[in-house]
Amino acid sequence: MSGGVDSSVAAALLVRQGYDVVGVTMKLFEDGAALPDRPCCSLDATSDARRVAEQLGIPHYVLNMVDHFGRDVIADFVAEYARGRTPIPCVRCNTFTKFSDLVAKADGIGAAFVATGHYARALGGELHRGADDNKDQTYFLWGIRRDVVKRLLLPVGEMTKDETRALARELRLPRVADKPESQEICFVPDGDYVQILRRELGEEAPSLSRGNIVTANGDVVGEHDGFARYTIGQRRGLPGGSADPLYVVALRPETREVVVGPRDALLGSQLSASEVNWLVDTPPRVGDTVQVRVRHRAPLANAKVEAVTARAVRVAFETPVSAISPGQSAVLYDGPRVLGGGFID
Amino acid sequence: MPAPPIYLDHAATTPVRPEVLEAMLPYFDAKFGNASSAHRWGREARAATDAARERIAACLGAQPDEICLTSGGTEADNLAVLGGWRVQQGNGRPGIVSTPIEHKAVLEAVHQAAREGGDERLLAIDPTGLVNLDAARAHIRQDVALVSVMWVNNETGVIQPVAELAEMAKAAGAIFHTDAVQAFGKLDVDVRSLPCDFLSVSGHKFGAPKSIGAVYVRRGTALAPLFFGGSQDRGRRPGTENTPMAVALATAMELALSERDVEVARLRSLRDRLEAGLRAAQPDLVVHGHVAPRVPHILHCSVPGTDSESLLMSLDLKGVAASSGSACQSGSVTPSHVLTAMGLPADVGASAVRFSVGKLTAAEQIDRVIALFPDVVRGARAMAGKF
Numbered sequence: 001m002s003g004g005v006d007s008s009v010a011a012a013l014l015v016r017q018g019y020d021v022v023g024v025t026m027k028l029f030e031d032g033a034a035l036p037d038r039p040c041c042s043l044d045a046t047s048d049a050r051r052v053a054e055q056l057g058i059p060h061y062v063l064n065m066v067d068h069f070g071r072d073v074i075a076d077f078v079a080e081y082a083r084g085r086t087p088i089p090c091v092r093c094n095t096f097t098k099f100s101d102l103v104a105k106a107d108g109i110g111a112a113f114v115a116t117g118h119y120a121r122a123l124g125g126e127l128h129r130g131a132d133d134n135k136d137q138t139y140f141l142w143g144i145r146r147d148v149v150k151r152l153l154l155p156v157g158e159m160t161k162d163e164t165r166a167l168a169r170e171l172r173l174p175r176v177a178d179k180p181e182s183q184e185i186c187f188v189p190d191g192d193y194v195q196i197l198r199r200e201l202g203e204e205a206p207s208l209s210r211g212n213i214v215t216a217n218g219d220v221v222g223e224h225d226g227f228a229r230y231t232i233g234q235r236r237g238l239p240g241g242s243a244d245p246l247y248v249v250a251l252r253p254e255t256r257e258v259v260v261g262p263r264d265a266l267l268g269s270q271l272s273a274s275e276v277n278w279l280v281d282t283p284p285r286v287g288d289t290v291q292v293r294v295r296h297r298a299p300l301a302n303a304k305v306e307a308v309t310a311r312a313v314r315v316a317f318e319t320p321v322s323a324i325s326p327g328q329s330a331v332l333y334d335g336p337r338v339l340g341g342g343f344i345d
Numbered sequence: 346m347p348a349p350p351i352y353l354d355h356a357a358t359t360p361v362r363p364e365v366l367e368a369m370l371p372y373f374d375a376k377f378g379n380a381s382s383a384h385r386w387g388r389e390a391r392a393a394t395d396a397a398r399e400r401i402a403a404c405l406g407a408q409p410d411e412i413c414l415t416s417g418g419t420e421a422d423n424l425a426v427l428g429g430w431r432v433q434q435g436n437g438r439p440g441i442v443s444t445p446i447e448h449k450a451v452l453e454a455v456h457q458a459a460r461e462g463g464d465e466r467l468l469a470i471d472p473t474g475l476v477n478l479d480a481a482r483a484h485i486r487q488d489v490a491l492v493s494v495m496w497v498n499n500e501t502g503v504i505q506p507v508a509e510l511a512e513m514a515k516a517a518g519a520i521f522h523t524d525a526v527q528a529f530g531k532l533d534v535d536v537r538s539l540p541c542d543f544l545s546v547s548g549h550k551f552g553a554p555k556s557i558g559a560v561y562v563r564r565g566t567a568l569a570p571l572f573f574g575g576s577q578d579r580g581r582r583p584g585t586e587n588t589p590m591a592v593a594l595a596t597a598m599e600l601a602l603s604e605r606d607v608e609v610a611r612l613r614s615l616r617d618r619l620e621a622g623l624r625a626a627q628p629d630l631v632v633h634g635h636v637a638p639r640v641p642h643i644l645h646c647s648v649p650g651t652d653s654e655s656l657l658m659s660l661d662l663k664g665v666a667a668s669s670g671s672a673c674q675s676g677s678v679t680p681s682h683v684l685t686a687m688g689l690p691a692d693v694g695a696s697a698v699r700f701s702v703g704k705l706t707a708a709e710q711i712d713r714v715i716a717l718f719p720d721v722v723r724g725a726r727a728m729a730g731k732f
Contacts, residue, residue: 022662061658108655108728109662 001025001060003048005168006117006156008176013155013167014115015056022109023053023060026102028069028093029187048175055173063105065097072096074187078200081193081228082207084253085327088140088343089185095143095277103148115153119161120338122152127279127338132160139296142331142341143277197228211256213239216249216265227251230258233266233323247323267320270303273330273342274312280339283308284332290315291333294324294344300333313342350664351710353619355550355703356499356527356643357668361593362552362704368596369554372589380586381577390588397588400595404602405544405561406535413560413568413581414591418526418547419450421560424571424582425522425543426454426493430463431569433490433520439464440489442519444476444505445686447495451524455493463490470686474503474634481510489519496528496544500683500699501634502643504532511540520566526550526558530601531609531640542566546598548590552704553597557590613641615702615711620644622715627722631693633684642703647684647696651725656698659724663717667700 001007001023014021025046046062053060073092080087098116106114119130119137127149130136144152156164168177184191197208208226215221222239224230229237234248238260247266250259271294284290284305291300292315303315313332324330324344331341372393378386380394395409402409415421430441441463443455459465466489469480476494485492492514496507507523514521522543525534530551536544543566548557562568562581574583601608623646624630631647648656653669660667669681684694702711 059661061654061661063658064654105655105658105728108724108726109659110724 001049001053002117002182003045003052003176003179004117004182005164005173005176005179006119008049008052008117008173009164009168009171010115010117010153010155011052011058012056012171012173014153015058016171019113019115019153021056021058021115022111023049023056023058024102024105025049025060025062026065026069026097027062028065028097029074030066048179051175052173063102065101068101069093069097069187074196074200077185077193078197080327081197082201082205082253084207084227084251086231086325087327088329089187090140091143091329091341091343094141099141099144099148103151113151113153114148115155117156118154119157120154121157121336122149122154125150127152128157128336129333129338130154130157135161138333138338139293139329139331139341142279142329142338143275144279145277146279149279194226194229206256207253209256211258213258213260216259216261221246221260224258227253227256227258232325263322266322268317268322268324269320270306270314270316271321271324271330272307272312272314272345274345276309276311276313276340276342278310278340280334280337283310284313284334284339290339291335292317292321293329293331293333294321295328311342313340348664348713350666351714352666352705353700353702353710353714354666354668355705356502356699356701358549358555359552359703360705361549361554362597362600364600365552365554365593365596369589369593372592376588378588380588381575390586394586394588394591397591397595401559401591401598404595404598405546406537407561408564410579411536411562411564413562413578414587414594415545415558415560415582417549417556417558418448418524418545419558420571421545421547421558422448422450422493422522422524423454424568425545425560425562426451426491427458428568428571428581429491429520429522429543429566430458430461432567434462436490438488438490438519440466440484440486440491440519442466442468442481442484442489442492442494442514444468444470444494446470446474446498446500446683447493448499448524448526451493451495451522458491464488468494470688472688473637474498474501474683474687475637476505476510478506478509481513485510485513485517485519487517489514489517491520491522493522493524495524495526496532496534497525497640498634498683499527500643500681500697501637501645501687502527502639502701503634504528504638504640507541508539515540527640527643529598530605531612531642536561536563543568548594548597551597551601553593554590557587557594559594609641612702612706615706615708616642616644616700618708619700619702619711619714620646622711623718626715626718633687633689633697642701644700644702646698646700647689647693648698648722648725649692649696651696651722651729653680653695653697655725655728656696656721659721659728660698663721665714665717665721667698669697669699 077087077089119135121128207228212220213222230248238246244262246260249261249265288305292303302318307314332339378390380390398409402412445467466484469477511521520542526547529546542563544561549555633645680695
């Protein structure tokens with residue numbers, strides 16, 4: 001229970017359906033003065049979660065997961081940027097913290113199910129996209145172990161966000177019904193992730209040091225203050241003056257170069273992913289056509305499976321896809337079913 | 346039908362005793378006057394407040410003018426430590442001696458005194474949970490203004506050698522404060538036999554409501570107030586006197602004293618029964634402070650391979666209320682600063698639970714806790730297992 005509308009409504013629905021519900025809020029990092037009022041994880045959010053639990057008449061616990069979240073999520077986040085990749089901490093949190101460490105806690109109290117406020121559906125031991133296509137969160141959930149998927153209850157996955165908010169009002173949860181969405185990364189204040197990198201890596205880190213902005217043929221067109229400030233597809237912070245707008249098309253950590261090019265240069269016709277987790281009995285085979293998402297909210301793109309193992313996959317797109325970023329997730333779908341996912345190489 | 350829940354957290358707080366509630370109620374209602382008013386309502390409240398102060402003093406072996414009523418233990422500790430320090434400040438004695446196992450109300454007040462120019466010296470703690478007296482002798486010197494050591498540690502229940510420490514402070518010319526919040530009602534707390542200058546108590550630990558406490562201030566020892574306002578309580582504690590709470594504290598103290606011998610024996614037998622039962626159920630149980638003298642109502646122990654958070658959650662879901670170290674504001678459990686100071690390994694400190702028996706406890710409850718404990722530990726191990 002984050003103190004937000006989705007997990008609050010999820011808990012309320014389960015109580016109404018007669019489940020014996022125990023509410024927990026994960027404390028994931030130390031709330032410093034720099035994070036006075038984050039939509040999740042903050043003291044205020046914890047208080048909101050507790051008030052909702054009190055209103056529902058269920059016990060509520062705050063679980064201290066600061067150490068493990070720091071190790072499995074924040075440290076990885078920093079290391080990925082330092083390697084010139086674009087990390088996706090919500091996937092790591094779901095994989096390691098929420099649906100592993102927290103599930104261990106659920107095991108310890110003998111809980112049969114684990115419920116969250118995610119927009120996704122757990123059907124017959126498989127993970128399916130949520131009913132609200134705009135809100136679907138399966139892009140972040142592909143790393144869950146299959147035995148955990150079998151125990152998942154995702155009550156708001158059947159609803160649209162508007163329906164969830166309406167239900168929050170109907171269930172008399174006004175405190176959370178109109179809360180703003182949490183869009184940013186919970187442990188990054190004001191969306192300024194560079195601040196975290198500076199703190200963890202030091203000002204002198206190679207990824208935060210001056211380097212060249214170059215074109216694909218090696219022409220130097222400018223300088224930058226650290227490649228970790230750039231992500232693929234970014235336009236901001238690049239030199240102007242050229243006829244066509246420039247985009248970041250690649251990062252080269254070994255030479256500290258940020259490679260830029262025109263919009264077309266962002267297009268990629270294939271990708272490979274590793275640390276893959278399959279969520280179905282029969283993973284796709286070479287030659288199968290699947291739908292792939294390479295970024296949260298990006299459109300699904302048809303692709304053909306070119307190579308596949310238990311832990312890796314390579315796909316080729318029917319039509320080239322823009323801004324395939326190493327470190328982000330590639331999630332494979334068959335219609336509403338999530339087949340599996342991995343981190344883009 | 347589930348069995349009724351079991352409250353084993355009397356060191357955190359206790360229910361208000363019916364006798365106490367009954368005694369205080371008239372002062373909310375018919376006898377609502379302000380004790381500082383010069384009319385019949387005022388006189389009525391004044392009489393009750395004066396009488397309460399005399400009764401509180403008598404329970405501590407003190408004189409009525411030596412009793413300063415506060416909003417609870419935290420204010421009492423702050424008033425003693427900071428009020429005592431601020432009077433001494435600048436007299437050529439920068440030293441403030443305390444221990445790392447104090448309640449936060451003392452520890453943070455000591456830190457504040459250090460920010461105001463004090464030289465903070467926290468004494469070493471032995472693995473037994475006792476203050477190291479050699480360290481005390483080395484640090485309590487002529488340059489010390491104030492020594493503050495708790496009588497009973499609130500986590501382990503270990504009884505500190507306050508008599509020796511008070512003598513050392515006296516010999517060095519320093520003032521001595523003891524936080525007796527967990528001692529009163531369990532030990533013989535009498536300022537005639539303990540040469541302390543300040544001593545604090547908190548009512549809700551023995552049947553009074555929350556938000557009433559007192560600090561004993563020995564005649565002749567100066568104390569700077571924390572608050573500024575009227576001249577109530579000789580200017581030491583301005584603010585309209587809280588007559589119903591003063592009556593409540595007096596009544597609860599008298600009850601605790603009159604029942605003490607019988608109750609202490611009863612609590613000791615319950616605690617020992619719990620300790621023996623848990624040890625038998627869980628042979629690797631680590632009991633803290635058991636080689637030192639302990640108060641009769643506290644059992645503080647660790648279960649290797651678990652963590653406090655998981656143990657407490659499992660216990661609570663099975664209807665058993667216990668606690669661990671200090672809880673942070675968000676409610677998550679943090680490792681005990683007391684066990685850390687005792688030099689215990691981090692995993693032992695992180696897996697501690699405190700059970701404290703009291704008025705609500707019966708032998709049958711103890712047996713139920715012993716019976717369900719193996720299940721609790723199994724669950725807590727499962728939670729910790731993936732970590």
